[in-house]
Amino acid sequence: MDPEVQGILTAAQKQWPHINISDSLVMADIAVKMAEAGCQYITVLGVDFMSENVRAILDQAGFEKVEVYRMSSEQIGCSLADAAESPMYVHFLETASKSPPSLHVIYINTSLETKAYGHEMVPTITCTSSNVVQTILQAFAQVPNLNIWYGPDSYMGANITELFNQMAGMTDEEIAEIHPEHNRNTIKSLLRQLHYYQDGKCIVHDMFGHEVVEKINELYSDAFLTAHLEVPGEMFSLAIEAKRRGMGVVGSTQNILDFITQRVQDACDSNRDNHLQFVLGTESGMVTAIVAAVRRLLNSGESSSKSSKTTVEIVFPVSSDSMIRTSSNDCHGLSSASSDDIAKLALIPGVAAGEGCSIHGGCASCPxxxxxxxxxxxxxxQQLSEKNNSPSVYRAKRFNSTTPLGRSIAEVGCEPILHMRHFQATGKLPEKLIRQILDQPIEEAVAS
Structure with a gap:
């Protein structure tokens, strides 16, 4: 989301309790809490699969009368969600269904309809970029010789495979620290059983390619490097190498935020002057959370007795034409900050006065x-406040149709999400899902 949208809504939270900024997974949970608190209307700022998920989860929780609204009369799409609705993805799942035992691990950023159709073809669990690696490791531990089919993000699939290849070269003791039920032999077996979809990309993360990597090597070889699991392999490999040196992180947006804040905290706790540079290998909207967290740390450091001074520089490597070198005194993008803040925290979103974009059009920003x-x-x-003027064109889609097996799309589509929540709570895949994997018909497993 645009920083100004996040910023204003964050400020508004002080006066209005029913405002929440979160990832797509948490949105629906928060919507249920809002409904429980008496909210009659809920607006969703996101892409359509997010508002659809909120609508379905509210219905499942018994809040069918609470209305859900999206922000456009036009379709608010998503390149990844669209990829999972293609005939090629259906063929991918058909292949999986003919290779039992199989588990379909689908990225949370897909439509409820896709989750439902996928789950009826192959037992399905959703994942996030934070838990996908542990989901796959745990699934293979519970069902040896399991075929795992990940989709639809091709870059994430390739990067996960690369991570497991690296694990295969570790000692058994090192692997056990990541997952206690695995060793070199099990990881090698897992690699043979892991399949990922080859034609799904996020149009934003697709920009972090070869030219960007060359410029990072040229201009920011000493900076901390971050890479989301969705970025192309070259950027991912660069951050992996930096991670080995203690200078990088790969993973989810939360992993990136945690890495940056920890490094800033360490610098603030030291008794030295520090200038930190972070190359941000993900969507530019993430900068809002980073800036807020870094500012808190820098401002808290002012009250300490230590005389060290820490400055922070965040760089978007959006395209080869959008890389800018600055000194610690050359800062942009913080017009609302105080002069002291600006002296300590620099945002370099490409061209010097820019929006996270190249003058040639390459934005690390989702349209x-x-x-x-x-x-x-x-x-x-405004329309909601006017009687008899409910903006029906903005209502979130409610799935009243059924799957090929005659079940509710909303019901079946929510089940892979519930499987993931069970895994997050217990560390194990639910027995219901295991039964589905081991060739028990899905409709029978659901009824049992």
Whole structure:
């Protein structure tokens, strides 16, 4: 989301309790809490699969009368979600269904309809970028010789495979620290059984390719490097190498945020002057959370007795034409900050005055998410406040249709999410899912 949208809504949280900023997984849980608190209308700033998930989860929780609204009368799409709705993805799942025992691990950033159709073809569990590696490791531990089919993000699939290849070269003791039920032999077996979809990409993360890597090597070889699991392999490999040296992180947006804040905290706790540079290998909207966290750390450091001074520089390597070198005194993008803040925290979003974009058009910014503007939110809220003027064109889609087996799309589509929540709570895949994997018909397993 645009930083100004996040910033204004974050500030508004101080006066209005029912505002939440989170990833797509938590959105639906928060919506249920809002409904429990008496909210009659819930607006979703996100892409369509997010509002659909909120609608379905509210229905499952018994809040069918609570209305859910999205921010555009047009479709708010997602390149990854669209990839999972293609005939090629159906063929991918058909192949999986003919290779039992199989488990379909699907990225949370897909439509409820896709999750439902996928689950009826192959037992399915959703994942996030934070838990996908542990999900796969645990699944293979519980069902040896399991075929695992990950989709739809091709870069993430390739990067996960690379991570497991690296694990295969570790000692058994090192592997056990990552997952206690695995060793070199089990990881090698897992690699033979792991399949990922080859034609799904996030249009934003697709920008972090060869030219960007060359520029990072040229201009920021001493910086901390971060890479989301969704970025192309070259950027991912660069961050992996930096991680080996203690200078990088690969993983989810939360992993990246935690890495940056920890490094800033360590610098603030030292008794030295420090200038930290972080190359941000993910969508530019993430900068809002990073800036807020870093500012808190820098400001808290001012009250300590230590005389060290820490400055932080965050760089978006959006395209080869958007890399800018700056000194610690050359800062952009913090017009609302105090002069002291600006002296300590620099944002370099490509061209020097820019929006995280190259002058040649390469933005590390999702055009679909940017359809969620403050103007759209105000328009929807204004219509909701007027009697008999409910903006039906903005209502989130409710799935009243059924799957090929005659079951509710909402019901079947929610089940892979519930499987993931069980895994997050217990560290194990639910027995219901294991039964489905071991060739018990899905409709029988659901009824049992």
């Amino acid at each position: 679909y998410m940017k359809m969620n503007s403050l103007g759209a939110l105000l328009q929807v809220c």
